[in-house]
Amino acid sequence: MAGGARDPGRSVTSKALAVLSAFDLRTPSASLTVISDRAGLPLSTTHRLVAELVVWGGLVRKADGCYEIGPRLWALGLLAPVSRELREVALPFMQDLAATTGENVHIAVRQGIHALYIERIAGTRSVTVVSRSGTELPLHATGVGKVLLAHADQVIVREALAHLVRVTPFTVVERGRMVRQLAEIRRRGWAETAQEMTMGTCSVAVAVFGQTGDVVAALGVVATSSRRGLTKLVPALQLASRGITRTSRR
């Protein structure tokens, strides 16, 4: 009866990965039907793939029947260089920054034309923030993003300048102005934003260099303070950035 009406051109692996892709920040937990919908796969196929992922430990079935990402996949993700090399080294310095400044501290790397947030440490003044580990935000509207863009390849810069999406009324969407800002960031060594991503919050950020002198990440502080107040934190950020560089790749 069945069997014939396959979905040609799609590998088993791609289907298994589609199942995993069904999970994201807004859908960290999903029922079989939801997974099947989101992955665009027949229910029976999804059922089989999910079962295999559960046996392996990549997914876990909760009491209510919904599936979640399992510890095995979590532990595997920790092996990624962003976690194992960057986060591991940067965390103590970020803690010190958060403790002494009282503000939220971020570290991010560039992923295409987005800033990928690796870690966030909440300061004591704890502003509510949009970013979380794993979040991607546009390069042009965030402090860390501007730093990463200022040190990116020309191809990336051109790509990013072509997508200056307006997020708030203060987002810089004029190419010429952004180009001038990027030059300024390279010159003075730090970037700033004022309500360009979220209304009511400002940020400053500096580059984190690898042992070879290339920019591997950006370290930033986000707060509700005025720009003036945040600018004072630049020396502390630069100190932490140097510490991270010195500590990495022992």
Next chain:
Amino acid sequence: MAGGARDPGRSVTSKALAVLSAFDLRTPSASLTVISDRAGLPLSTTHRLVAELVVWGGLVRKADGCYEIGPRLWALGLLAPVSRELREVALPFMQDLAATTGENVHIAVRQGIHALYIERIAGTRSVTVVSRSGTELPLHATGVGKVLLAHADQVIVREALAHLVRVTPFTVVERGRMVRQLAEIRRRGWAETAQEMTMGTCSVAVAVFGQTGDVVAALGVVATSSRRGLTKLVPALQLASRGITRTSRR
């Protein structure tokens, strides 16, 4: 010619997962040949699977040709409950503990008969520690492990008591003594170890409760101090534990 000599009884998915399983803490980066060896798959099959994983973003190829876990897999792992619910909530409390006590703070959950370390915060006195996020250590030889075991199901306790492996000369390997220690831990609300996992380091730990009153994790401090000194930190640990419970599941 070929084609016939398959490896029957093994699904494509299981092979793809075997490729991922080739990566671990000791092998966070591997060449195609190494992956093929570790996964027990023919080179050409490995090649195809790896290529698909790279396209998806689960693996990344470095300049030297070796593969590493990619950002996509890392971000996916962050969706696991241990990270999204527990770590996210516990981190600020752990930071405070590390800042005020100056010692290394750990949080771990039980995974079978092992303590799975979720996060470690280095104190200012920074002892070198064995644990890292994602590490699994025996329940009976660690402070957090003993807490988790003391509140575990009888089936688990029996299983764990059957595997009291000696790690150091001070590891508790006598069943009767361990049973008495577990009862004591339940009674007074905290566990301690003295050089039972690593020579020269001691630890104390307390349970972290979920909203329903069940033990979901264990919070501990590891240091080179004497047991006497560490015991003083129990109230601080208990305070942090309560804070974590209160903050979770808003």
Next chain:
DNA sequence: CCATTGACTTCCACTCAATGGAAGGAATTC
């Protein structure tokens, strides 16, 4: 300079593992 080695990539005819519609359960709602 060419032989050798090792690591990776591509090729292709064969075949069995994957397929997915349908039917059967189980639990919940109306």
Next chain:
DNA sequence: GAATTCCTTCCATTGAGTGGAAGTCAATGG
């Protein structure tokens, strides 16, 4: 108790996956 929702199992069909072999490329060394 009928309808609905969600999950699980079944099975004949077939094309996606297979892996040995041959080809490519770079590095080593005689």
